[in-house]
Amino acid sequence: MTHRERPLSPHLQVYRWQITMTMSILHRASGMVLVVGAFALAWWLLAVAAGGDAYATAAHCVASPLGKFVLFGFSLALVYHLLNGIRHLLWDMGWGFDIPEVYRSGYAVAVLSVLFTALIWFFALRGGA
Amino acid sequence: MSEKTPQAKPDYRTPISRARGLGSGKSGTGHFWWQRVTAIVLALLVPWLVGTLVSFVGADHASVVATIAKPFNAILLSVFALALFWHAKLGVQVVIEDYIHARALEITLQLLLMFACILGALASIYAIARIALLA
Numbered sequence: 001m002t003h004r005e006r007p008l009s010p011h012l013q014v015y016r017w018q019i020t021m022t023m024s025i026l027h028r029a030s031g032m033v034l035v036v037g038a039f040a041l042a043w044w045l046l047a048v049a050a051g052g053d054a055y056a057t058a059a060h061c062v063a064s065p066l067g068k069f070v071l072f073g074f075s076l077a078l079v080y081h082l083l084n085g086i087r088h089l090l091w092d093m094g095w096g097f098d099i100p101e102v103y104r105s106g107y108a109v110a111v112l113s114v115l116f117t118a119l120i121w122f123f124a125l126r127g128g129a
Numbered sequence: 130m131s132e133k134t135p136q137a138k139p140d141y142r143t144p145i146s147r148a149r150g151l152g153s154g155k156s157g158t159g160h161f162w163w164q165r166v167t168a169i170v171l172a173l174l175v176p177w178l179v180g181t182l183v184s185f186v187g188a189d190h191a192s193v194v195a196t197i198a199k200p201f202n203a204i205l206l207s208v209f210a211l212a213l214f215w216h217a218k219l220g221v222q223v224v225i226e227d228y229i230h231a232r233a234l235e236i237t238l239q240l241l242l243m244f245a246c247i248l249g250a251l252a253s254i255y256a257i258a259r260i261a262l263l264a
Contacts, residue, residue, distance in 0.1 A: 045256035
C-alpha cells in the first residue's frame with residue numbers, strides 16, 4: 001500500500017486573532033495553573049493539620065507579597081476556568097452554539113472573570129467577608 | 130527465493146477492515162463524562178470554598194481549625210478535594226496526550242500524573258480528617 005501524505009491541520013499562526021481561540025487557550029492554561037493550585041491547597045491543609053511551626057511557615061508564605069501574587073493568579077485562573085467551564089457545559093447541552101452567541105458569551109466570561117476576581121480581592125483585602 | 134519476515138508481508142486490507150472488530154477506542158465516553166461530572170461538583174462547591182478561604186484572612190490557627198472541623202465543612206472540603214484531583218487528572222491527561230509524542234515519556238508522565246493526583250487527594254483527605262477528628 002502506498003503511503004500518502006495526509007493533510008495536516010493548519011498551524012495556529014495562519015488564523016487571524018479571534019476571541020474564541022483565546023478563550024480556548026486560556027481555558028487550558030488556567031487549568032494547568034489550577035493543578036498547581038490544587039497541590040498548594042493540599043500543602044496548606046497539611047500545614048493546618050500539623051499546626052505549630054508548619055502552619056506558621058505556611059501562613060507566612062501565603063501572607064508574603066509573592067504569596068499574595070500567586071494567590072491572585074490562582075483566584076483569577078479559578079474564576080476564569082469556572083465561568084468558561086460553565087460556558088462549555090452549556091455548549092454540551094446544545095445552548096449558545098451560534099457564532100454571535102459564542103462571541104458574546106466569550107466576552108461576557110472575560111468581563112465577569114475580572115469583575116468576580118476584583119470582588120474576591122475586595123473582600124479579602126478588607127480582612128475577611 | 131529470499132526469506133520474508135512476517136512484518137514484510139503486504140497487507141491488502143483497507144484501513145477500516147483492519148480497525149473493525151477491535152472494540153471501542155479504549156474507554157469510550159468515560160473520560161468526557163467524568164470530566165463533566167467532576168466539573169459540575171466543582172462548579173457548585175467553588176463559591177463556598179472561595180467564601181470560606183476569604184473568611185480565613187486575618188484568622189488565627191485555632192479558628193481556621195475550628196471552621197474546617199465543622200462536619201459540613203469537613204465533608205464538603207473532602208468532596209471538593211476528591212473532585213478537584215480527579216478533574217485535574219483528567220485535564221492534564223489530555224494535555225500530555227496532545228503534546229508529548231514520545232511514547233515512553235508519555236506513559237511515564239501519565240503514570241506520574243496519576244500517582245501525584247492520588248497522592249494529592251489522599252493527602253488532602255488525611256489532613257481534613259486529622260483537623261476534624263483532633264480539633
